Amino acid sequence: MTTIERSTWTTKVGLARMLAGGVIMDVVTADQAKIAEEAGAVAVMALERVPSDIRKFGGVARMSDPKLITEIMQSTTIPVMAKCRIGHFAEAQILESLGVDYIDESEVLTPADEEHHIDKHAFNVPFVCGCRDLGEALRRIGEGAAMIRTKGEAGTGDIVEAVRHMRAVQKGIRQLQTMRPDELFAAAKELRAPYDAVKQTAELGELPVPNFSAGGVATPADASLMRQLGAQAVFVGSGIFKSSDPERYAMAIVKAATHYDNAEILAEVSAGLGEPMQSTALGDIPPEERLAVRGW
Amino acid sequence: MTDDPRRPRIGVLAVQGAVRPHVEAIRAVGGEPIEVRLPRDLVDLDALILPGGESTTMRKLIDAYGLREPIASLARGGTPLLGTCAGMILLAERIADGDEPVFPLLDLEVRRNGYGRQLDSFEADLDVPALGEAPLHGVFIRAPFVTDVGPRAEVLARDPDGTPVAVRQGRILATAFHPELTDDTRLHRLLLEMVGRGAGHPA
Numbered sequence: 001m002t003t004i005e006r007s008t009w010t011t012k013v014g015l016a017r018m019l020a021g022g023v024i025m026d027v028v029t030a031d032q033a034k035i036a037e038e039a040g041a042v043a044v045m046a047l048e049r050v051p052s053d054i055r056k057f058g059g060v061a062r063m064s065d066p067k068l069i070t071e072i073m074q075s076t077t078i079p080v081m082a083k084c085r086i087g088h089f090a091e092a093q094i095l096e097s098l099g100v101d102y103i104d105e106s107e108v109l110t111p112a113d114e115e116h117h118i119d120k121h122a123f124n125v126p127f128v129c130g131c132r133d134l135g136e137a138l139r140r141i142g143e144g145a146a147m148i149r150t151k152g153e154a155g156t157g158d159i160v161e162a163v164r165h166m167r168a169v170q171k172g173i174r175q176l177q178t179m180r181p182d183e184l185f186a187a188a189k190e191l192r193a194p195y196d197a198v199k200q201t202a203e204l205g206e207l208p209v210p211n212f213s214a215g216g217v218a219t220p221a222d223a224s225l226m227r228q229l230g231a232q233a234v235f236v237g238s239g240i241f242k243s244s245d246p247e248r249y250a251m252a253i254v255k256a257a258t259h260y261d262n263a264e265i266l267a268e269v270s271a272g273l274g275e276p277m278q279s280t281a282l283g284d285i286p287p288e289e290r291l292a293v294r295g296w
Numbered sequence: 297m298t299d300d301p302r303r304p305r306i307g308v309l310a311v312q313g314a315v316r317p318h319v320e321a322i323r324a325v326g327g328e329p330i331e332v333r334l335p336r337d338l339v340d341l342d343a344l345i346l347p348g349g350e351s352t353t354m355r356k357l358i359d360a361y362g363l364r365e366p367i368a369s370l371a372r373g374g375t376p377l378l379g380t381c382a383g384m385i386l387l388a389e390r391i392a393d394g395d396e397p398v399f400p401l402l403d404l405e406v407r408r409n410g411y412g413r414q415l416d417s418f419e420a421d422l423d424v425p426a427l428g429e430a431p432l433h434g435v436f437i438r439a440p441f442v443t444d445v446g447p448r449a450e451v452l453a454r455d456p457d458g459t460p461v462a463v464r465q466g467r468i469l470a471t472a473f474h475p476e477l478t479d480d481t482r483l484h485r486l487l488l489e490m491v492g493r494g495a496g497h498p499a
Contacts, residue, residue, distance in 0.1 A: 004420045011417035014437045014477050018348050021312040040356040101414035258311050258357055
C-alpha cells in the first residue's frame with residue numbers, strides 16, 4: 001500500500017503557487033466573503049476589523065473571534081486565511097485547530113513577542129509572513145513561512161511603502177545574483193538570514209517561496225503596479241470593502257491582477273469605478289503608528 | 297510528434313493559477329509555452345493546459361473575456377487538452393453540489409475540495425500504467441474528488457484508496473493532482489505525443 005504524506009512542504013508552498021495571479025481579500029463578515037468569492041477572489045482573509053479600522057480603533061489588535069472565522073469558512077468554498085499576532089504561537093495553534101487554510105503571522109495585529117517569530121515548521125498549516133526587505137523575507141522563510149508578502153503600510157490606501165518593500169526585495173535578489181558563491185556566506189551574515197535560503201535565492205533568482213504584495217493597494221492600477229514589480233498576487237485589505245462600490249472594486253482589481261500588463265483592459269476596468277477607500281498619505285502617519293516596522 | 301521542425305505551441309490558460317510550473321514543464325519537454333489570457337492568444341495552438349488555481353476565479357475570468365466558446369471549440373476540433381486540479385473541474389461534465397460545468401468535455405463527476413481543506417492536502421506515489429512502470433508522484437492540494445467516471449472516460453490512475461485521480465477521454469487528459477509541481481514530465485510528454493496525430497474528434 002502506498003503511503004500518504006500530509007501537510008508537506010510541497011503542499012504548503014503548492015497552495016501559495018495555486019493563488020498566483022489572484023487577489024486575496026480581507027473580509028469581516030460571511031456576506032463579504034460571498035461577495036469576494038463572487039467577484040473572483042482566490043482566497044479571503046477572515047478578520048474582525050480591516051486594517052484601516054484597526055488603526056482608528058487603536059488598543060491591542062488580536063486574533064479574530066473563532067466564531068467569526070468559522071462562519072466565514074462555512075460561507076465560502078475558496079481558501080480562508082486568518083491572522084495571528086507575531087510570535088503568538090497559541091493563537092496560531094487555535095487557528096490551526098479551526099482548519100484555516102493559511103495563517104498570516106501579521107504586523108497588522110499587535111505583536112506578542114518582540115524578539116521571536118513563531119516556529120512555523122512546527123505546524124501543519126502553512127504560514128505567510130510580511131517583509132520589508134530580502135533579509136526579513138529570508139529570516140521568515142528560515143522559520144518556515146511558505147509564502148512571503150511584502151508589508152506595505154496596511155490600512156492607508158497609499159501604495160508607496162508596498163513599492164519600497166517590493167523594490168528592496170527584488171534589488172536584494174539581483175545583488176545576490178551578481179556574487180561569487182564564496183561571497184554568499186558574508187551576504188548571509190549581512191542579511192542576517194540563513195545561508196541555505198540565501199544560496200537558494202541566489203541560484204533561483206527569486207525567493208524560494210511565492211512572493212505576494214500587501215499593504216496599500218487601493219485601485220486596479222495599484223494591483224497592476226505591484227504585479228509588474230514582481231508580486232505574483234496581491235492582498236487587498238481595506239481597499240475593497242472601504243471603497244464606494246465593493247462589488248465593482250473587487251471585480252476590477254481581480255481583472256487587473258490577471259491583465260496587469262494590458263493597459264487597455266486596465267483603463268476599461270478603472271473607468272467610472274467611483275471613490276476608492278478613504279486614504280491616508282504615509283507622510284501623515286507618525287512613525288510610531290506605522291505597522292510595517294513591527295517584526296524583526 | 298509531427299515532422300514539422302517547429303516546436304509545438306502549447307497554451308497555458310493564464311487567467312489565474314499555477315501557470316509558471318506548467319510553462320517550465322512545457323519547455324522541459326521541448327514545447328513552446330504560450331500564456332492564454334484572451335481569445336487572440338488561442339491562435340495556432342497545438343495543445344492547451346488548464347492549470348491548477350481557484351476554479352471559481354478562473355470561471356469568472358474565462359467568461360468575462362469570452363474564452364469559453366473558443367476553448368470548447370478547440371477541444372471539439374481535436375486539439376489535445378490537459379487539465380490539472382482546477383483544470384479538471386473546468387473540464388468535468390458534472391460538478392457535485394450544484395455548480396454549473398464550464399467546458400463539459402469529460403464524462404465524470406467531481407466534487408470541489410472533495411479531499412478536504414488545506415490540512416488534508418497530501419502527496420502519494422501513484423501507479424499510472426499508461427506512463428510506464430515507475431510510479432508518478434502525485435501532489436494533491438485542496439484537490440477535487442472524482443465521485444463518478446462514466447463509460448466514455450478511461451481511468452489512468454487511482455489514489456491509494458482506489459478513487460480515480462487521472463483520466464483520459466480521446467485527446468483530453470485530466471488529473472486531480474499537480475504533475476507540474478514535480479520534476480516528472482511524463483504527463484506533459486504524453487500531451488505532446490497527442491499533438492499532430494491527424495485531425496479527428498475526441499471519443
